[in-house]
Amino acid sequence: MEMEFTKGNKGCDTMEGSQREEGCRPDEELDDACGGDSMNGVSDEYPSDYAYVFGLSEQDIIRKVFRSEERAYDFYSKFGRCHGFGVRKGDYGKDEEGNLIRRRFFCNRAGLRDEKHLNRLDRKRGHRPETRTNCLAKLSIYLDRENSTWKVRKVILDHNHELTPRRMVHMIPKFRRISDAAKANIDGMRGYGVSTSKILGYMAGVAGGYSLLGFTKKDAYNYIDHMRRAKVVNGDSNAAIVYLEGKAAADPMSMARYNVTKDGMLANMFWADGPCRVDYQYFGDVVAFDSTYKKNKYQRPLVIFSGSNNHKQTTIFGFGLVLDETIESYTWMLENLLEVMCNKQPSVVVTDGDDAMIAAVKKVFPEATHRLCAWHLQKNVTSNGGEQMFREIFCKWLYADMEVDDFELEWEEASEKFGLHKKCWANQMYEKRHMWCNAYLRGKFCAGYRTTSRCEGINSHIKGFLNSRHSILELVQNLELVVREYRNNELVAQFNSIYSTPVLTTCLDPIERCAADVYTRAIFVLVKKEIDGVGAVNFVSKRRVSTTMV
Template identity: 30%
Template sequence: MVEMHDKSPSTDKEALLVNYIVTGSNGTDHDIDIPSKGRVFDDDDEIYNFYKEYAKKIGFPVHRRARKRNDDGCLRCVSFGCARGGKHRRKVVNPRGSMETGCGAYITCRRRQGDGKWVMSVVSLEHNHKCDPEDVKLYKCFEPVCSSAQKQRRIELNCGGLTVKKKAKIAVKNEGVGCAEMGAERNAVGEGRRLRIGKGDVEALLKFFAKMNGENAGFYWQAEFDEENYLKNVFWADGMSRAAYKEFGDVVSFDTKYLVDKYDLPLVAFVGVNHHGQTILLGCGLVSSEDTEAFVWLFTEWLMCMSGKPPKAIITDHAKAIENAIEIVFPQTRHRWCLWNVMKKLPDEFGKHDKCLDITSDMKAAVYDTQSSDEFEQLWHWMLVEYGLQDNQWLKDLFEERSRWVPCYLKDTFWAGMSTTQRNEGSNMFFDGYMNARSSIKQFAEQYEVVLRKKVEKEKLADDTSSQKTIPLVTTYPMEKQIQKWYTNSKFKEFQVELLAMLYCNFTKIEKTPTHMIYNIQEDVYIEDFCKKMTFHVTYNEEECDVQCTCQKFTFDGIQCRHSLSVLCHNGIRKLPDKYILRWWRKDVIRAHTRVKVGFSCWTNDDATKRYHDLCTKFAELAALAANDETLYQDIVNWLDCKKKELQQTVIKAK
């Protein structure tokens, strides 16, 4: 039993703070039992359960702070507090995220002599961080103990996407269909330009679209048929993909892996990267052939689905049909080939040459180590002469299209961190582990929701981790703390790599002009035991605090390079100018796609998502009423603009 006392919280400030956290105001009462001095408990477990229940309603994690004993070993004092108390230690090598913010909220109880009951003696309710009851599901201290049945259910829910090969074997065994029969059923390849379809695929596809239409807000799909009403091409995108495109659609990778690698499934996918650098799906398609006409239809449907807004940059494999389609549908979009796809062909082209290893090494040096087009062309022509490759047609074709694949021609464009030195993750990782070379459309439709649920859960977990845990600082530079505050944990780690790499950078020459300074920075680049020295040129304008490096890392992937950071620190710049902090990587931005109602993810269908969906429904009803009257339309627009400004100011103050 808990003895109730009339004593209020230790200070009026603490009481007001609790009310404000719970209600968002200074006076509304809620059914929350607030800790107070003099409160009496029977044992320490009862204290912990009481404080844990209080923390759950307020929205902060709990841990045991201290336990003190008498000389005879009996407990005499216990302390419980916010788990975000304390300060994490700085760790230079492989720093881990931490929730600790130095929060000072805690309670202390002492055992009373005589009856042995516990009395609350110290109460501190003030937190130095945001408390939100909706976040309690993220804290381990509130995790329920799962029964064996619940654990088994979790395994059953997740096993569908883990072992595709086993699932495929089971499916074949149950249906009594051998590999030869499955191949015979896919007769569309030899039947002209028709979609490769197996037994039950069309029914499975229609069932899949009907299910997605019913459960997924904003689901879009289109199909194309030939003159004989045979299915040719299909495209679809769910509501979350369409919303994510508005935020992350400037850079897109068009994945044709399943066509290139000759899978039975003629699948293509539009893939982007989010604020954590994770791949996100922006649309899928099934195509009957790999010609310009099929890709033009697919790109056109995708563009219509995305409100007619083309991407600023797109990455594809090297294919003339895709290149032609992009020039037709996205004439203003910067097109780049996957460099990994180009370089992997070196052994096939020169494997029989007696100097194959030397050619490969020199070609890689020309591609990866050059910083300007003149430097690349000089090394390229030297390589052709050195090995007598002037008449090699493959190299001739590559050189003519060098602006589509050589890094020094591409670094003036933002590519959202999609690397030029290896195959983009979105091109070979999004559906891998859930499909194999013999997966049918029916099997893919069954796996689609599993894949997307996993991706959504991964993004949600990264969002929560970036919000709740802080990667420790490894230097004392103020700009590191600045980026720690604004960027997601994964992108902050990338910034830390550049900050620490300043150790390998040395100033070799400084030139002064009337408008700016030019710094020559030599970097020691270590490749295993071998060290090579590379020189970069950094231009710095003191008046505008503008810095530009010949490596163009910031332009390319949005993270400021070690060479520019060296110059900024050399000139006493403590914090990065706002123009070098990209919205794309920020963790404090509310992304619309995380509020879209989806059927495949239990994680995203929380209270905030439901409120978002309800608001969208009401706004649609309001739009229908006001669209036919100009006066009503203007009144609604003006009201929404005012309300938007009020909400933005509220959010800014809350931060």
């Protein structure tokens, strides 16, 4: 089946001289009346509304009055944060009319774990570490109906466990929260492919330390994982397809193709946006592709189609994700590349020595010259050829400008000397000589492609954008960032070619000036070498032979 579409809170770390010099507030003052009270000796790292909770005794708290039950809970939370314990809401009572009239707040280590969870025989995972100690610390409040205020009935300040040091209070679950600003910061940097560890390092540096972030690394990873799951709630493949459909709606020239297996799972996928298709029409005479990169959640081979533009830079024509590295998968990929690119056939295709690739290229691009990557061939010779002398000769065959007859003669001599007739890999290389020997390829325009090193360079570059845990949707989105950088490099090179004029240094000024106007800066450097070579020719004499001037 095939388918197509074209359309933080600061933590309480330190406190010096933490006793409040003023007395507690009178009974008649409400809880928010002194939210801005000052306190001598309190560190500037504390929020100002935390100052009044330091140094309060049991009697001070008993005399407190609150406007609402939530105000009381907020006070006890601040009290707990600044003294090293978490707070949770406990039981409550209501009157006959259903109105809340009493409430209790406990230390978060109150109670004990139910024994039935400890004695299970079918447990597979290890026990979580115990955090509850049956602590009795609490704050009990009741509603004063006459004044419509909440008053303290009982408070217990003693704990049966060690209080958390202030430098670690930010790790208590109750006091951890990722603010909306922090979420936006994380989402923004994640959208550009920045790793989570670097994001947290940057945010901690801005905040003044990890303790002042208001959340832990685990919270951040949980949030990112939650957002990732939310994006692919209906399936990873489906999410990627829906995303590409949205891109096609915004850019009518964007196209994507995919097919599915008999089980309805995603098999192969190819996609290219409008600028990629335009670039192919200009620079698609030489196409290189490689599929050695499998850095995604499903270990699917990622195929990158690339070429060389008029600035001698790498340009990307499209991406593909194949089910496996078979002839069928590569054939499907190349056929869809050809159809999406308006059936423009490349003149030269550069790949590594994979047999499935060779068969697919021969089937889909029968008229194209298929060139094998010289770097991969040299690597194979290094592992198979034991003689250093033979490796040097083979390197000469790859790159030297020589005639076909000379190569054939040298191959026969090397076969006798190194026993190549008895080696299977050598016989296979000789059968493929039309795809790697420069004697057979020197008349073909390859745009500087002798190896798939540009593909390897792309693979190396996108390591900063992809990792093995990425879903297909994240893979597609992050590859867009890679393409954006390559296009910016092309834009900079184009600007330099338009904005600046090279200095003329040869003796053939008219020719050099014309070349400077016609060619980009990168190509002009190559043309200038030819002009220098012509300028070095010395005139000796001339004579006429019939109608020919010599």
